[in-house]
Amino acid sequence: MTVLPQTVFAQRASFYTTSAVHKDKAVLDRLVQLAQVQPTDRVLDVATGTGHTAFAFAPHVREVIATDITPEMLAEGEKLRLAAHHSAGVDMGKDEGRIANVEFRLADAHDLPFEDESFDIVTCRRAAHHFVDIRQALREMHRVLRPGGRLVIDDRSVPADDFVDATLNRLDGLHDRSHVREYRSSEWRSMLQDAGFTVEAIELYTKHRPLSAFTNGVEAESVAEIKHIIAGLSEAQRAALNVTEKDGEIYLDHWYVMVVGVKD
Template sequence: MDIKKDVQQQFGKNAASYVSSPIHKDGKDLLQMVQMAKLNGLEHLLDIATGGGHTANAFAPLVKKITAVDLTTEMLVAAENFIGKNGHRNVEFVQGDAEKLPFEDESFDIVTCRIAPHHFPNVDLFIKEVQRVLKPKGQFLLDDNVVPENKEFDQFYNTIEKMRDYSHFRAWKKSEWIQKLEDSSLEIYEWHRFEKTFHFESWCANMKLSEPEKEDLNKYILEASQKIKDKFRLVIEKEKVFSFVGEAIILKAIRR
């Protein structure tokens, strides 16, 4: 089964969890994304991998029109229900692949993508597509989990994410994102690093992990080196992982 089928299967069965997930729903990063955007109210915005629809919902009152695209039908249904209940009528929903967007060149003033690219098997194709569909001087707002520059920390975080969620492909380093975007003629305008506290139980519950799967993940994390435990500020209670701290970036780039 390829990674995109994995994504459809995983998010299809967990669509409702993502709409109500605190990290997706309540994150301060969403407010930061909105504040970083330069808006006049006339924009057509594309939200790639809209998931539960939180980004599209946040921007809906501020722009003229939003196109929310996602690979998974169930996520689009959940997002449409969520956004509709909030009274927004300027959002259309389209099924599509982030690496092969079903839109014409230079169609959008703004492109957003939040907490999703770590699922994309070819992030370079995704960036190429963002660059293609953006109008000249258009804004790209990216928000995703990243890994530390250190190889050992990188491997640890990507391993536990893959154990928790088989549709996880790779969280990239901050330096990799900057390199990839600048290679695609997307000029970095502003970026922020922020930390995210993951509570083990809810983190696993989002993916509906079985008890044996949770035990294996708990065991793997507990057996990590002290250097890793310190870096990720692991909190352990009674031989159980309670929480750990990861990192993410919000980045704004301009198509030149």
């Protein structure tokens, strides 16, 4: 059964502060590049978590408003912001200006508390698969963007393969009970167009990650089911997921997508 994201992430907030996946510099740098940022831009980061995307954009723009529905995540993000503001030891940078222009706010992606056409860029990273009504969230992102503004999304995805689609969504649902769906690139194109965006770019990429990415911090019953699913795969199914083993650890491919939409 799907549960509210804030129920899950209130318990995991501190993990996201140090998560290598969420701090992935190459991915963050690519998002900044796709956004075509300008120094005068006002940016909204939807479902910011602990703020890694907001911090990546901050040095390049005038202001970043970082929103999330989970107070505990925002509190961890504010700790990071203050630590980086006062110390060069935090790996998000030494530039105080980079941190001073980030503001955290509690907000629901489905009902953003901002005026129409009030942002130049909207970002959303590794969060959309939790939204209970993705189309409503996209309409809200479109509403708050100025004409010509850019939406840049990075999220987990699935290929156009029914088995891989079903399996990865099942695994992620066991890993995180607030998971709703990882979408195919064709679904992203359709959803953005329906929300009023012109789709400018869709970039797919994969990462070969350990099975522990699905099992860490998960209840024993769910871990057992995840392992049962992997153990029951046929050779063809293992090949479709690129299942490998190294040093006693099972690895498989994870699919991701970056999408850029422009508000006409």
